[in-house]
Amino acid sequence: MRTKTILPVALLLLIGQACNTKVEKQENMTSDKNELNAIFPKGEKGSEEWFTGNAYAIRLVAADSIHTTLAGNVYFEPKARSHWHTHPSGQILIITDGVGYHQIEGQEIEVIKKGDVVKCPPKVKHWHGASPDVGLQQLYIIPNTEQGIVDWMEPVTDEQYTSKN
Numbered sequence: 001m002r003t004k005t006i007l008p009v010a011l012l013l014l015i016g017q018a019c020n021t022k023v024e025k026q027e028n029m030t031s032d033k034n035e036l037n038a039i040f041p042k043g044e045k046g047s048e049e050w051f052t053g054n055a056y057a058i059r060l061v062a063a064d065s066i067h068t069t070l071a072g073n074v075y076f077e078p079k080a081r082s083h084w085h086t087h088p089s090g091q092i093l094i095i096t097d098g099v100g101y102h103q104i105e106g107q108e109i110e111v112i113k114k115g116d117v118v119k120c121p122p123k124v125k126h127w128h129g130a131s132p133d134v135g136l137q138q139l140y141i142i143p144n145t146e147q148g149i150v151d152w153m154e155p156v157t158d159e160q161y162t163s164k165n
């Protein structure tokens with residue numbers, strides 16, 4: 001019984017060693033995939049007051065007296081999402097990598113992915129974030145900040161988040 005099992009195990013070990021380099025490369029690619037293609041610095045972890053899960057935000061353009069527009073990047077790890085919120089003057093999202101969800105209250109969840117541009121009208125309740133398995137890199141643009149930036153509301157429940165599947 002023993003001699004029968006030793007040979008296959010020895011073969012597996014040999015095959016395993018031969019494939020070591022390949023396995024390492026694949027692992028590196030996987031970790032790159034998890035981080036996605038980060039164009040901008042990751043920034044600070046978003047507060048639990050406004051986000052569920054791990055989201056990181058960095059401001060890229062600050063509003064001033066000439067350009068009353070904010071722009072920045074948010075990286076959502078898989079399953080991470082914003083709470084429900086509105087923007088007094090609306091918001092534009094530009095997705096630079098990954099796969100995520102965007103939902104306007106009363107509508108179905110919309111899948112958003114690299115290359116998509118999403119407009120959310122002023123004062124419309126919505127949320128956005130990553131899909132369950134793949135993270136999301138999104139640029140946000142908020143125009144006319146003199147009207148306000150964001151009004152935060154309640155968290156997106158797991159039931160709401162998983163209603164896509």
Ligand code: MN
Binds near residue numbers: 087120
């Ligand atoms: Mn928004």
